[in-house]
Amino acid sequence: MTTDSPVISCRNAWKLFGPNPRQYLKSMPAGHGYEDIRADGYIAGVKDVSVEVAKGEMLVIMGLSGSGKSTLVRCFSRLHDITGGTIEVEGQDIMALPEKELIELRRSKMGMVFQSFGLLPHRTVLENVAFPLEMRGQDRHARRERALEVIKLVGLEGREEYFPRELSGGQQQRVGIARSLAIEPDIWFLDEPFSALDPLIRREMQDEFLRLQAMLGKTIVFITHDFDEALRLADRIAIMKDGAIEQCDTPDQIVMDPQTEYVRKFTEDVDKAHVVHASVLAKPVNGHAVEGDPIAGDRTIHQIARQLVSDPREHLPVAGKDGKIMGIMARQEALEVLLGDSANG
Incomplete structure (x- = not known):
């Protein structure tokens, strides 16, 4: 982790789902809680969140299902438009970007890996990894060279001509990681990428991921519901509940000094x-x-x-x-x- 100015800066961000969210947010009484908002016919996917992600940091966002962690990360890349507040990426207010510039930002700066591998079944490993470069319009030779480079990086050298059905779950996930790395993103979003894997393979993928991060130094936002995984991977952990961040701190401080009862329940069985x-x-x-x-x-x-x-x-x-x-x-x-x-x- 570094102490440079933040790559992602999120200030008082809200994402409300409902019939007229912006108008509702303007008129919402101060101190309105999650259940109050729900009673008014709205869902607070993200509730007044302020957090920063430094260059080279791995921020792990965790919480139970429905806590808002995936919604928040989708706001970081503007896959969701926020209802209120601001989100800046490398100093740019992403809500103010025209669509063309937003698409270019995603293509050139952001890599995304999700729980479902999303591989193209009739394309080989090499073709899957090269796909985003093809979409970018890169020539065949350049994209093949880059794809081979990242395939080797994730330990799949020799399997370039395999099809997804010929790979194990862990190998398929490596292809997904390689595909997102192919565009050389500065910012990497990973939404529960290992949760569908068997425990032993999951541990191996965590090891591989830590190895890659040590080599590449990406700025990473990683979503998980597994506290052990968060403790193992994170520079800092943000624990969410009902759309809000309960505590954002280093793993050491989270287990030594939980700030709320909700956070304490996550930590009570941890071997400090x-x-x-x-x-x-x-x-x-x-x-x-x-x-x-x-x-x-x-x-x-x-x-x-x-x-x-x-x-x-x-x-x-x-x-x-x-x-x-x-x-x-x-x-x-x-x-x-x-x-x-x-x-x-």
Whole structure:
């Protein structure tokens, strides 16, 4: 994740479904809740959402069915027109773009992958991957070269002439990912891309996805209803309910400090030691003695469990990626994350 100016900036966005949504939003009483809006004959698909996505960040949007996560992402690409608020992509107000410019923005900047693979059954892997380039009017040689490049990138080299029916579910999903990568998008939208896969294949696809992101550094908005998947993939997680974002934070902060009861229910069965990193527990040195080898801040509490149990130091130095001491971690606090309530027993 980087700290550049946001690629996507969403401010007080609303998407209401109903007979006259814009007029209704203008006259809607302040503080009107989701059920109040519903009683008035409208559905708040997106309810006063403000969120930003930084360059190179992977924002995972999650929630139960009907929470508004897919609707919000469709607003980001203006597949839905918002009812109120603003959404900017790379500084452009997408609601103000003429249709021709909007189509060009989608074609040149955005890649999309959905749960249903949407492959063309009578076209080979190579032809499926090259299809968006064909639609763009690229010549046969250039699109073949680019298609072969991304097919290799997703690990399907040697299967270029296979048809979708000859591939496993995981391989078909790789074709869908390759097809969206073929246009070299800066922004990548993925709507529950792995949810139809078996658990083992799903895990493999997550590994592959993390590998691709490490190589390509795309700006990604990823939708899932699986909290474990969100924790594994996200730089930040936005948890939605009734069209609104309940909390948007890093995985560490979501599990350490859930802001609402709804978010807490998502986190209550999570093994925090597998999620929380040493850097999150690090506090300023403030005169404490810093002795011995430091712990890498990007290690989870689970990964340093043996050291926590055996190391007698009350405070452990924590180092950043540059190797410099960034703070100290109280051993007792880390043990409480590792062992839960039993740490105080």
